[in-house]
Amino acid sequence: MSRDTIVAKRYAKALFEVALEQQRVLEVEQELHAVVHGLIGDADIIKFIVSPNISDEAKKSVIQASLDGKVSEPVLRTVQLLIERGRVELLEELLSDYVKIEGDSLGIADAHVYSTYALNDEEKEAVAREFGSRVNKKIRIENIVDPALLGGLKVAIGDTIYDGSLAGKLERLEQSFNRRVQ
Numbered sequence: 001m002s003r004d005t006i007v008a009k010r011y012a013k014a015l016f017e018v019a020l021e022q023q024r025v026l027e028v029e030q031e032l033h034a035v036v037h038g039l040i041g042d043a044d045i046i047k048f049i050v051s052p053n054i055s056d057e058a059k060k061s062v063i064q065a066s067l068d069g070k071v072s073e074p075v076l077r078t079v080q081l082l083i084e085r086g087r088v089e090l091l092e093e094l095l096s097d098y099v100k101i102e103g104d105s106l107g108i109a110d111a112h113v114y115s116t117y118a119l120n121d122e123e124k125e126a127v128a129r130e131f132g133s134r135v136n137k138k139i140r141i142e143n144i145v146d147p148a149l150l151g152g153l154k155v156a157i158g159d160t161i162y163d164g165s166l167a168g169k170l171e172r173l174e175q176s177f178n179r180r181v182q
Contacts, residue, residue, distance in 0.1 A: 008090045011078060012097035016105070018074045025102055031071040035079060036095045039088070049088050059083050109137040114146040114154040114165070131155055131162070 019028035039045050049059055060080045067076050082088050103109055113119065113127055119141075128139040135157055146154070151166035 004087075004090060005093065007087065008093035009097045011082070011087075011090065012094045012101055015074055015078050015094070016098055016101045019072075020105070022072075022074070024072060024074075025106065028072060028075055029099060029102055031075045032095045032098055035067065035071060035075060036091050039079075040092060046088075049083060056084050103137070107137045109135055109139055109157050110142065111139050112142050112144055112156040114144050114149060114156075116145070116147055116149050116151060118145055119143045127153065127155065131157060134162075135160075 015028065015032075016025070019025045039049070048054065048062070060083055063079055063083060064076065067079065078094070079088075079091070082090060082094075099110065109132075111127070111131055113124070119127070124141045124143060128141050132139040139157070149165040152164045153162075154165045155162040
């Protein structure tokens with residue numbers, strides 16, 4: 001495990017503890033998503049933040065002005081602390097670790113559900129119920145349209161993949177035939 005990974009986990013754990021104390025765990029996650037995607041997604045902001053020619057105070061001041069009132073104090077402080085310590089590159093990993101800590105603590109798991117078409121809310125609920133009972137957690141669904149599946153669903157929860165897609169079934173059938181022929 002790299003030093004950066006350990007550091008990101010520490011920041012995530014500290015932020016989670018503050019969010020839990022303030023009873024704002026889910027809000028902090030949403031704010032973190034917005035900050036990470038806003039900062040990481042803009043090349044000009046990244047250049048500004050990592051520029052050695054701009055003081056940390058100026059960077060923190062701009063971030064303060066940009067995020068003040070839009071995110072909670074713990075999120076703002078965390079971003080400013082990362083800037084101060086030259087660790088902004090940890091933001092994405094911090095978000096990932098925060099979501100894992102949150103999920104473990106609250107019994108929530110994120111599922112990436114691959115389907116040939118966008119699932120409606122009723123279908124997402126059915127998938128969440130089915131897989132929630134399998135992993136004994138509340139499931140949050142992110143639906144990803146993948147026309148290559150041909151039909152059915154593929155569900156990824158953490159490191160586990162449940163492949164009920166037609167393409168996956170055909171592949172398993174082919175492997176089964178190949179084993180019998182050899």
